[in-house]
Amino acid sequence: MLTRLRWFLCAAGLLAGLLLLRPTAKSALAADKKDPLKIAEGTASSDHEWQVPRERWQLPFKDDQPIYFVNRSQAAAEWDKLPHFWNETTENAVDPKTGEKVMRKAVKIKVPLGLTVNPPVPVENPMTVAKWKLGKQLYFSPSLSSDATVSCATCHDPKLGFTDRAPVSTGIRGNKGGMSAPTVYNSAYNALQFWDGRAASLEDQAQGPVMNPLEMFDGDGHAWNHAVSRIRRNEKIVQQFREVFGTDPTRDGIAKAIAAYERTVLSGNAIHDRADVAMRARVEDEGSGKYDFKAKDYETVLLAAFDAKDKTALDALGLDVDKDRAKAAATAKSIHNGRALFFGKARCNGCHIGDNFTDNQFHNLGVGVKDGQLPPNAWGRFASLPTGHKNAESIGAFKTPTLRHLTGTAPYMHDGNEKTLEEVVDFYDRGGNANEFLDTKMRDTDAERAYLLSQRNHTPYKGAEVKGFGKDEKPIAPLKLNLTPQEKHDLTLFLRALQGDPADPVVMRKE
Numbered sequence: 001m002l003t004r005l006r007w008f009l010c011a012a013g014l015l016a017g018l019l020l021l022r023p024t025a026k027s028a029l030a031a032d033k034k035d036p037l038k039i040a041e042g043t044a045s046s047d048h049e050w051q052v053p054r055e056r057w058q059l060p061f062k063d064d065q066p067i068y069f070v071n072r073s074q075a076a077a078e079w080d081k082l083p084h085f086w087n088e089t090t091e092n093a094v095d096p097k098t099g100e101k102v103m104r105k106a107v108k109i110k111v112p113l114g115l116t117v118n119p120p121v122p123v124e125n126p127m128t129v130a131k132w133k134l135g136k137q138l139y140f141s142p143s144l145s146s147d148a149t150v151s152c153a154t155c156h157d158p159k160l161g162f163t164d165r166a167p168v169s170t171g172i173r174g175n176k177g178g179m180s181a182p183t184v185y186n187s188a189y190n191a192l193q194f195w196d197g198r199a200a201s202l203e204d205q206a207q208g209p210v211m212n213p214l215e216m217f218d219g220d221g222h223a224w225n226h227a228v229s230r231i232r233r234n235e236k237i238v239q240q241f242r243e244v245f246g247t248d249p250t251r252d253g254i255a256k257a258i259a260a261y262e263r264t265v266l267s268g269n270a271i272h273d274r275a276d277v278a279m280r281a282r283v284e285d286e287g288s289g290k291y292d293f294k295a296k297d298y299e300t301v302l303l304a305a306f307d308a309k310d311k312t313a314l315d316a317l318g319l320d321v322d323k324d325r326a327k328a329a330a331t332a333k334s335i336h337n338g339r340a341l342f343f344g345k346a347r348c349n350g351c352h353i354g355d356n357f358t359d360n361q362f363h364n365l366g367v368g369v370k371d372g373q374l375p376p377n378a379w380g381r382f383a384s385l386p387t388g389h390k391n392a393e394s395i396g397a398f399k400t401p402t403l404r405h406l407t408g409t410a411p412y413m414h415d416g417n418e419k420t421l422e423e424v425v426d427f428y429d430r431g432g433n434a435n436e437f438l439d440t441k442m443r444d445t446d447a448e449r450a451y452l453l454s455q456r457n458h459t460p461y462k463g464a465e466v467k468g469f470g471k472d473e474k475p476i477a478p479l480k481l482n483l484t485p486q487e488k489h490d491l492t493l494f495l496r497a498l499q500g501d502p503a504d505p506v507v508m509r510k511e
Helices: 002-021 027-032 076-080 129-139 202-211 223-232 237-244 253-261 271-286 295-307 309-318 326-344 423-428 445-457 487-496
Strands: 068-070 086-094 102-109 466-470 474-476
Touching: 129 237, 129 253, 202 223, 202 253, 223 253, 237 253, 271 295, 271 326, 295 309, 295 326, 309 423, 326 487, 423 487, 445 474
Parallel strands: 068 102
Antiparallel strands: 086 102, 466 474
16 A cells, blocks of 8 residues: 555656646746746757647637648649638548547638649648748747747738848848848748758748848857747747647747748749640631640730739830830730740750759859959859868859749849840840859850860961850850840840739738
């Protein structure tokens, strides 16, 4: 009997200890207010990094609303029936734990026209409405920054094309970063995140700014421990975390929630996307089987845009919705010519391919190069490659950005040095800026070979200008496009025809 009593007292003591280690939301918040970091400064706390979920805290299966993506290419009939971007519905489902059949609420997202696959979603971070709402709150919350002045939306503002439209961004205490903030639009489709690709996912990317002393971090202690502690002071958010993740706020959960929100920042339905639909309908009516664009395909959708008073699409092309209907045919011809240049003489599709118009690769275009020299610390992709995998061809190479939503995301290039699309076209027309590591797609390699042969054979060289760069005088010949003024105009107009609709208001507005 005495042995059983001792065992009972020991078990009770252990239970009490466990309860102390996992306090209630209010007691956890109170503890954080008194002592936000109960660990050594500069080190990570596993409790702040991640926690094992407690199922009893989480929303019941019947109350947890999933989010599904629906795109036109893979589910045309269903896509056509969806009236809005954000569509609330119900579904019959089976609780995987109990086997109970339930009817629960769900949301179906109508993926914008032109995006032919759904945004990839990691198996460990499924999309739900509660998580999405939490992520949206965190995206707009300055509490993630050390001085509570900077949020994700500061540099990626929905009203500014999910960028800040600045050459470089401004962080806490007025600090200036070294890169132009890339747009969040369609970032769900990126193979890697950041200009140098150092993040493998949206979840990885969301963790970077909080630790960056130029963006959100004041340099005191461990950035994420402080950030999580600040978030834990908000009792409402603590309760949301428990319902979504079954944990208190953690770095892991914050990253997942923000990424879930960002996966819905989508843009499509550009004039070019609509022309593609019109082209296919025309070809099917003709029965020719020749799926080739014609100028009248663009004219068809331009006239429809005028009829619908689609100011967004027409403004991108420099057309007045009330006055310029008569210009539809000439504009359509120019866009069509621009498309031919994009896939032909201008060679844009060498890097800008697919639904999102990017190869998700990294290229040295000579951005920022002066007198053949890369700017200091402009190592690009090379710097983010792990030791043992360094590739000299990646020196000065930066990610190919999407061409979606271009008119709303100036300035351009990773350093924000090109202020207009016209300047961008001029940049490519001259073959970028020559340097030792200029990407082969930007070079006249035939001229370079001829130059090397002439040097070896001691014969005169005749051809495009070739200059030597670097310690070994590596011969580099930028490949000039030699576009005419009219071709530059048409190509720029095609790029403007890739301007999609802005994100849906449900995504844009700050709750």
